[in-house]
Amino acid sequence: MKVNYADIVISAASKKQYPKAPIPEIALAGRSNVGKSSFINKMIQRKNLARTSSKPGKTQTLNFYIINDLFHFVDVPGYGYAKVSKKERAKWGEMMEEYFSEREQLRATALIIDSRHKPTEDDVIMYNYLKHFGLPVMVIATKLDKLKKSQKHKQLKTIQEVLEMEEEDTLIPFSSETGEGKELAWKTMLSHLNM
């Protein structure tokens, strides 16, 4: 996929602000700091359109990106950051529910997981949460460049097993550093978008 055009549409704090254009969407979920923004930047070949930050738990907005005027990437706020107040946590939950339960043009999700570790309890909860909305989930096992070649197979198998991934869902080994997995990620996304 050649990306000729990509831009941020809006950082939305509530439903009222979601883009109205009825174009299909792919949402990206994952733990804070797991590499969501880096994934977007790598996929669209832009160094810093999606902001990568060292301050986890900061963004409490849904960031909508338009790609080639064809579809949206939606960067959903990360989870699992310890230093978040109860109030903020509740607000995050409401944002998730508001988006995932009602967004009609949402076609699939990408759940970004750190390939170096066993999925966390929060990762498992998020996978099941997305499945409960009937969504296809692409599991992106990122930071693969940080694994030794000999560890890759075992780690990928662990991810698949711990999440109890369903047949329809694709596990995609990925690295935002090297670009490994980019083609499979595009192929899978475009099929979910019917493109």
Ligand SMILES: Nc1nc2c(ncn2[C@@H]2O[C@H](COP(=O)(O)OP(=O)(O)O)[C@@H](O)[C@H]2O)c(=O)[nH]1
């Ligand atoms: N080595 C390596 N580092 C990565 C990769 N993806 C993300 N990072 C780093 O992980 C940190 C968090 O990335 P970011 O995209 O901001 O995570 P987000 O909070 O999920 O959006 C940054 O320092 C990135 O440079 C990857 O595939 N390989």
Ligand SMILES: [Mg+2]
């Ligand atoms: Mg980010």
